Amino acid sequence: MNWDYEVDVAVVGGGACGLMTALRAGHSPSLRVAVFEKGSRLMSNAQISSGTLAAAGTRFQKAAGIVDAPERHAEDVIRKNHGRCDRDVVLALCSAAPRYVEYLADALGHPVELAPDMSRVGHSVPRLHSDKGRTGGATLVKNLKRGLAAAPNITFVDKLLWMYSISANLVVVREETGIKSIYELSGKKFNPGFRGSAVEKSSEVAFGVLGIKPDWQRMGTADVVDAMKDKRIVGFAKAGAGYGHDASTMDIATQVPLRTLPYSEEDMKKIKAARPHIPWVKVPAGSIKGMGEFWTTVSLAFVAASKDMPPELAYRLVKAIWDGQEHQPQSVMGVAYKNPGLSAQLALSPLHAGAIKYYRELGFKVPDHLVPPEAK
Numbered sequence: 501m502n503w504d505y506e507v508d509v510a511v512v513g514g515g516a517c518g519l520m521t522a523l524r525a526g527h528s529p530s531l532r533v534a535v536f537e538k539g540s541r542l543m544s545n546a547q548i549s550s551g552t553l554a555a556a557g558t559r560f561q562k563a564a565g566i567v568d569a570p571e572r573h574a575e576d577v578i579r580k581n582h583g584r585c586d587r588d589v590v591l592a593l594c595s596a597a598p599r600y601v602e603y604l605a606d607a608l609g610h611p612v613e614l615a616p617d618m619s620r621v622g623h624s625v626p627r628l629h630s631d632k633g634r635t636g637g638a639t640l641v642k643n644l645k646r647g648l649a650a651a652p653n654i655t656f657v658d659k660l661l662w663m664y665s666i667s668a669n670l671v672v673v674r675e676e677t678g679i680k681s682i683y684e685l686s687g688k689k690f691n692p693g694f695r696g697s698a699v700e701k702s703s704e705v706a707f708g709v710l711g712i713k714p715d716w717q718r719m720g721t722a723d724v725v726d727a728m729k730d731k732r733i734v735g736f737a738k739a740g741a742g743y744g745h746d747a748s749t750m751d752i753a754t755q756v757p758l759r760t761l762p763y764s765e766e767d768m769k770k771i772k773a774a775r776p777h778i779p780w781v782k783v784p785a786g787s788i789k790g791m792g793e794f795w796t797t798v799s800l801a802f803v804a805a806s807k808d809m810p811p812e813l814a815y816r817l818v819k820a821i822w823d824g825q826e827h828q829p830q831s832v833m834g835v836a837y838k839n840p841g842l843s844a845q846l847a848l849s850p851l852h853a854g855a856i857k858y859y860r861e862l863g864f865k866v867p868d869h870l871v872p873p874e875a876k
């Protein structure tokens with residue numbers, strides 16, 4: 501079996517921008533395009549939006565006798581944001597807008613009409629367009645996805661097959677600081693995770709919910725290692741290797757004694773109630789020397805497929821992975837391979853129908869929110 505799949509255009513995120521980008525790229529038949537969507541239950545902004553489309557000079561406006569032009573649209577935007585924008589970019593976007601609104605109507609069958617009833621601040625003439633029936637962003641996304649499904653060279657990849665690695669996000673401090681609880685990090689120089697990482701975002705959100713306000717120190721992993729050794733920061737958060745510490749943390753530990761700080765069960769419940777999209781894991785006792793089991797946030801990596809992958813193929817693929825699970829640690833040093841049930845327990849996005857069949861066969865309960873419509 502050939503495992504390589506190459507695409508010419510890889511789009512990350514299947515919201516308004518990603519779907520439109522993929523559709524436009526897919527117009528070139530020689531390009532192979534894939535949209536990778538994490539498929540959160542919380543949905544994209546596009547899906548929950550009102551789905552109104554601001555555009556000037558469309559045929560819908562002309563039919564309603566409204567005189568408008570992209571330049572006027574741009575001036576309205578610039579006036580409303582008091583010039584805090586790049587004028588050229590605003591004008592370019594406003595100039596493209598009517599073409600895209602008409603494209604949605606003509607190429608995708610989105611039932612566009614002018615919507616003078618849906619007013620927004622700052623527009624000097626009626627230029628918001630909506631779908632007939634005002635069903636909003638959900639309909640817009642549905643029609644964009646229908647266009648995608650009809651394009652033979654575009655694949656939408658959003659159904660999880662199996663989890664191949666799990667990394668506990670560990671909060672670590674220099675032992676000599678005497679800090680024994682995450683609550684003592686307020687006001688202290690602390691790196692929430694390397695710049696741009698999921699760990700950085702998780703730490704910010706989790707600490708924010710608990711009211712912990714460190715003096716955030718932004719930097720990459722190599723700088724964190726130096727800053728810890730030089731005692732410029734008290735600690736940092738870092739995704740581990742499985743439940744244990746990763747190589748960079750081990751490197752620091754060769755020179756600086758470290759302490760790992762857990763979240764309590766109460767912390768976990770509080771954060772989960774406020775931010776349900778953050779995944780958690782109970783780190784087993786002994787994973788960190790001298791520590792019992794404890795809660796922490798987790799970084800997960802899944803293998804996903806398009807729902808167009810035949811269920812039987814997905815089933816055989818997932819089964820082959822778990823039947824041959826002794827081979828997995830040779831390529832990934834995570835711990836996911838030890839427990840196929842974690843794929844069904846920890847996933848935040850729907851699983852592929854073929855994968856669901858396999859996990860159910862093993863006796864795992866797949867929660868309703870992970871079962872996509874085609875698998876019901």
Ligand SMILES: Cc1cc2nc3c(=O)[nH]c(=O)nc-3n(C[C@H](O)[C@H](O)[C@H](O)COP(=O)(O)OP(=O)(O)OC[C@H]3O[C@@H](n4cnc5c(N)ncnc54)[C@H](O)[C@@H]3O)c2cc1C
Pocket residue numbers: 512513514515516517518536537538539540543544545546547548549550551552553554
């Ligand atoms: C309530 C509400 C009403 C709004 N109404 C309007 C309106 O009427 N008109 C208007 O023009 N704008 C409106 N907006 C704004 C509009 O929805 C956004 O500007 C637009 O959706 C942004 O498009 P996007 O593709 O950047 O983001 P999104 O539409 O949010 O899409 C981002 C996608 O990326 C996915 N994703 C994120 N991270 C990853 C990852 N690491 N890997 C894979 N996938 C990932 C997400 O799951 C999501 O599906 C509204 C917004 C809201 C919240």
